[in-house]
Amino acid sequence: AVVVGGGGMLGGCGCQGHKPQGGEKMGQSISMIDDNDNEENKKIAQSEEREQFRLLQQQSQKHQSLLLKSLHTLTLPQLLQTILDTQESRVAAYRQYHQSLDRVLQTRSVTLYPAACARATATFSVLSETVQAVVRTLLLPQHHPTNGGIVKLLKQLQLQEQQKLNLTAAWHLERLREASCVGDDANDKAIIGDHHDNNSKTTKKLLSQSVLSLQRKLNTCMENINEVIDEIRLAKIEHMERMNETEDQL
Numbered sequence: 001a002v003v004v005g006g007g008g009m010l011g012g013c014g015c016q017g018h019k020p021q022g023g024e025k026m027g028q029s030i031s032m033i034d035d036n037d038n039e040e041n042k043k044i045a046q047s048e049e050r051e052q053f054r055l056l057q058q059q060s061q062k063h064q065s066l067l068l069k070s071l072h073t074l075t076l077p078q079l080l081q082t083i084l085d086t087q088e089s090r091v092a093a094y095r096q097y098h099q100s101l102d103r104v105l106q107t108r109s110v111t112l113y114p115a116a117c118a119r120a121t122a123t124f125s126v127l128s129e130t131v132q133a134v135v136r137t138l139l140l141p142q143h144h145p146t147n148g149g150i151v152k153l154l155k156q157l158q159l160q161e162q163q164k165l166n167l168t169a170a171w172h173l174e175r176l177r178e179a180s181c182v183g184d185d186a187n188d189k190a191i192i193g194d195h196h197d198n199n200s201k202t203t204k205k206l207l208s209q210s211v212l213s214l215q216r217k218l219n220t221c222m223e224n225i226n227e228v229i230d231e232i233r234l235a236k237i238e239h240m241e242r243m244n245e246t247e248d249q250l
Helices: 039-071 076-107 110-138 145-180 200-249
Strands: none
Touching: 039 110, 076 110, 076 145, 076 200, 110 145, 145 200
């Protein structure tokens, strides 16, 4: 049987303690563990997951220390390029995150998902902190006081990215729930909480609709993000042109 419950940790795997920043729904309970999976295997998976997350945190802290030192020496166009590079890394991180979900759905084993949560948490945390560090740098006295418009853009970007992460977590959850409603045969029933679902087709239809609804919201969110990114690219070009004009005058 496959179990989907509400509240608690993801399949009892401990993901709740380190879900991605802003991904509150990631903490809901999803279990796609086979009935034959034993407690010892679960404990081993949890231990490996915690150790991996600890190492990822250490790497994150080291990265931030080096980043903060380097940002102070960058020009405004270079700082904006840092943001653009960060966005490319976010796209790659989401791609990896979705691929991890696909593997879980294919194998029907939640033991693969905690490590994906840990990687996503560490990666998105570093990238978010990178943007925040750029914002703090732009607010320093040595930078031009008219950077307020750019700072506003970066804050909009962060809000949109937080919304995207929330929607992605919910989308993952609904895809897992949808998959749990598909039995190997007509007599195989899904379990929602502690109650048997005698109409799994209806349940699956509702979950499929929810998945599509979340996908549409994600698409809208990504469109908004792309608009902000376009404005950041334009700002970078404009400032580079101003710098070139200043150099020519000298």
